[in-house]
Amino acid sequence: YNNGGDTVYLRHSPSDTPLDSVPYDPSWGGSDDRSLERIDPAGPSDMASNFATSEAEAGATPGAQNSVFDPDETPPTLEDVTPSRDGDSLTVVFSEPVDAATVSPNAFQFEAGDAPSITAAQVAPSAPSRVRCALSPSLDTGDYTLVVSGVADSRGNVLEEGQVSFSYFVPETPAPKEVVVSEIMYAPPTASNEFVELYNRSDKTIDLGRLQIADEDRDFTTIAPPLTPLAPDEYVVLVRDTAAFAATYPSVAFFAPDGWDALNNGGDTVVDPRGPSDRPSNFASSTAPDGATPGAQNSRFERDTAPPQPTFAEQTDSMAAAVVFGEPVQAESIQPSAFQLEGTTVTQVVLSADSIAHLSLSGRPTASTVVVNNVRDLVGNQLTQATLPFARQPTPDTLVINELLFDPLAEDFDDRPNQVEYVELYNLAEYPVTLNGLLLTDRPTEEGTADTIRAGRRRAVAPGGFAVVAAAPEGATSVRQSQLAAAFPEAPLTRDSVAYLPVDATQLGLRNDGDLVRVHRRDRAVVAAVDYVPDWHAAGLAETNGTALERISPTADANAPDNWTSSTAPAGGTPGATNAVSLAPPDDAPEAAxxxxxxxxxxxxxxxxxxxxxxxxxxxxxxxxxxxxxxxxxxxxxxxxxxxxxxxxxxxxxxxxxxxxxxxxxxxxxxxxxxxxxxxxxxxxxxxxxxxxxx
Missing domain, CATH: 2.60.40.2550 (Immunoglobulin-like)
Known part of the structure; x- marks a missing residue:
């Protein structure tokens, strides 16, 4: 016989009746000059558990009782019951192979009378210690106890009675966003201690065995065994290294999916599980003492109960407008009826970037406000109604250049904050004017090209308000911490009537010997222009460095030298405020002729x-x-x-x-x-x- 395994057949020759067969394998035992002995002659001949290496001193017991002889006199025990995923059958697991002749539906009963009936029972051909029981009707969600009696093993040992309890639930299919990624530990102190936390924010019981997870490579891995429940409002933690995670969080249950890939170091913790999963605003670093909260509510949890709010509205073309929301909104709620503008109607709405509603209008808008209603965010919070200013496009009659500081004072040792270049704009209109897309250019070359500064922001300048385009370090956007505010502490730069438009300090570049400054709206149309010269300063001013040119009248000719002079303000200028040399507005307009x-x-x-x-x-x-x-x-x-x-x-x-x-x-x-x-x-x-x- 082969040392690597073989089968020994025994039959009755006259009748050609098989008597026994042993498909042995070296893994069963019998090596190093010792025989392979059968433990129980009445036991199965095809199971390794009924064979062992001879313990005899001679290494074998030919012609005598085996040294490992131990006849089985113990009945089988009931070890486990596993319901099928659909609940229409059970797999009953015994401690040893059972005799198929003793297996029948009558041997298997539920303790509760209202449980399903067992319509069939059959030993699994490839696993004689398992019995499959068919059910009718299928199981419902609940707890069950199965009672088994009269089942014997192959030796004839009979199980008088045994019982085992189990639970079953009818899995429900989750809708998108009902089970969410709630927490990600992507950069732990120990690299292998990464985890991903899931949260069931629905009222359904979800089968984790039907969920799969993957990284951006989309190589999906099943999370857990079939019929592993995730109850409503429960968390589950998926880990890479079971030992490392258990040592760090000993009281937290977890699963370790096969084929876990390392997470890239680029994620955070969810703030609101109902909120969007692809928005940075809904994630934040954990503030928990342990650095994470696996299996529990996030330390940064904050339920979003506020409706979406429109933050900016503007005219974008002669018959078009846009309304910007402070958070993503549901596309279905963005309908023409959700927006009202005086003087026109909304004929079509297109949502972009999840938060910008682009409106097509039936006519040119004349409104100063827009009314928005019945818009919902991604978690279902609904805005009943909101009214916000509607900024119209600037025109040469509305937006004017009102003040220029082209030669700022910048002495490092004079105990005064250094000034910065700025261009102040003034809104003559009785309605807000949009600054979005605003451009500044200087004098064109012979080829018609000019330096262009993109100064516009999603801001509006109020009626009678100011916009200040000021030089600032790259990335500096706060007016309170700006150099402009430091140099002009009395300027009302933080008021609602003032729009601060910082631009790169290396770009503004107003020439000290004079230049052309043009203001363009988004479509490149020129809405204001001043061709200033330093001679416009007051003749008696000995030093013009650090003093702004101020326009005396915003409605008079922009390029008339008599309409400009030196600021008399102590700080050298009045950015965001009425010019120091401005003529007071008349009480009433002049009569005809x-x-x-x-x-x-x-x-x-x-x-x-x-x-x-x-x-x-x-x-x-x-x-x-x-x-x-x-x-x-x-x-x-x-x-x-x-x-x-x-x-x-x-x-x-x-x-x-x-x-x-x-x-x-x-x-x-x-x-x-x-x-x-x-x-x-x-x-x-x-x-x-x-x-x-x-x-």
Whole structure:
């Protein structure tokens, strides 16, 4: 016989009847000059458990009782019962092979009378210690006790009665997000002590044996054996190294799926299990003393019960708008009926990036607010209604350049915070204006190219409010900690009426010898432009370094030298506030075909300039404005021939055409509106007094 294993057959020759056969293998025993002996002659001949290496001194017992002889006189015992996944059968496990002749449905009964009936019982052909019992109807969720009696082993030892209890549940199929990844230990002190925690946030009992897990390679591995329940509101922990995890968290149960791959060091802990699984805002590092909370509620758990809130709304095109939410929202709740804008209706809505609603409109919007209602976030919190400002696109009539600091004071040893370059914009409109996509450019080259600064943010400037584009270190976005706030501590930069737009300090680059500054909206249309020169500073100012150029009137000509002068603010400028040299707004607008001068009298020292406002009944082609002294001598031409509309404004700073201060006294302002073909259609004269303070 082969040393590597063989089969010994025994038969009755005349009748050709098989009597016995032993398919032995070296693993059964019988090596090193010792025989393989049968333990119980009445026991099975094809099971290693009934054979052993001879214990005889001679190494064998030929022709005598085997040295390991030990006849089986013990009946089989009931060891385990495993229900099938569908609950329509049981696998009953005995301690040893059983006699198929003693196995019948009557030998297997449930202790409870309302349990299913056992309709068939059969020994498994390949595993004679297992019996499969068919059930009708199938098991329901609950606890059961199976009673077995009259089953014998192959020697004839009969089990009088045995029982074993087990539980069964009807697995429910989880919907997406009902079982979530709740915690990830991806960078433990010991590399092998990684774990992933799952949480059942549903009211279903889930079969872990039907769940699989994988990393980004998507090589899925089954989590647990079949019919392993995960009850509602329960956690389960999946580990790589059972010994390491048990040593660190001895009281936490776990499973160790086969084929676990190491986690990349790039994850965190879930804040709200109902929230999105792909948003950084829903994850945070554990604050637990042990650094993790496997199998328990996360240390950073915070249930999201707040509805989604719109944070920004703007006009994006002539008949389009966008509403931005502070968190992802359900696409099904983003419907045209969820948005109301005065003067137009929403015809279509498209959601992008899970949180931006793009609205198609039936007409050009005229609203200053947008109403949003019945929008839900990803966990089902519903916004009943919210109203927020609606920012319209800027136009040349709404957004103007109001202040420039092109030569900031930057002395490291003067005990003053260094200034930074800035451009201040002012909103003349009675509605919010969007700053999203705003661009700044300088003077174009001969090829038509210009340096471009992307200054826009998802911000709006309020009616009568300011936006300040200021140089800042890369990545610095907080106005409170900005160098601009440090240099101008009295500036109201944190007010709602001020929008702070930091740009890279290396990009702003306002030239000290003058330059063109243009403001473009998102579609590249120019909405404001100033071609400034340093000569616009006050003539009597000895040092212009650290002093901003301020616009005297935001509605007067942006490129008129008389409409700009040096800031008189102690800090050198007024970013985010009314200009120090600004003319006070009139109490009411001038009447038709009228000329109005305010203040009158005025002084250069106290007022800086006076505002000359005109209103016409017809639209002229050209406007001409000249100023005469009391003797009728012309001292200043404010406008030679400028195209104008029905209304307008000019500024006189009390100086003549040479830039010198004129004498105090009365002066006559002669205003003429002239058609291009030569006919004067309107002429007005008004007197204004130039004064001087007595002290």
């Amino acid at each position: 009228s000329l109005r001068i305010r203040p009158d009298p005025f002084s250069i020292e106290q007022d800086g300039a006076t505002r000359i406002q005109y209103s016409l009944g017809e639209v002229p082609n050209l406007v001409r404005v000249r100023i005469y002294d009391a003797r009728g001598r012309k001292v200043r031409t404010l406008e030679k021939a400028r195209l104008a509309g029905r209304t307008g404004e000019l500024v006189w700073n009390g100086r003549d055409d040479a830039g010198d201060r004129v004498r105090i006294g009365p002066y006559v302002v002669l205003f003429e509106a002239v058609r291009a073909e030569g006919g004067t259609i309107t002429q007005r004269k008004e007197t204004v007094i130039l004064a001087r303070p007595l002290n």
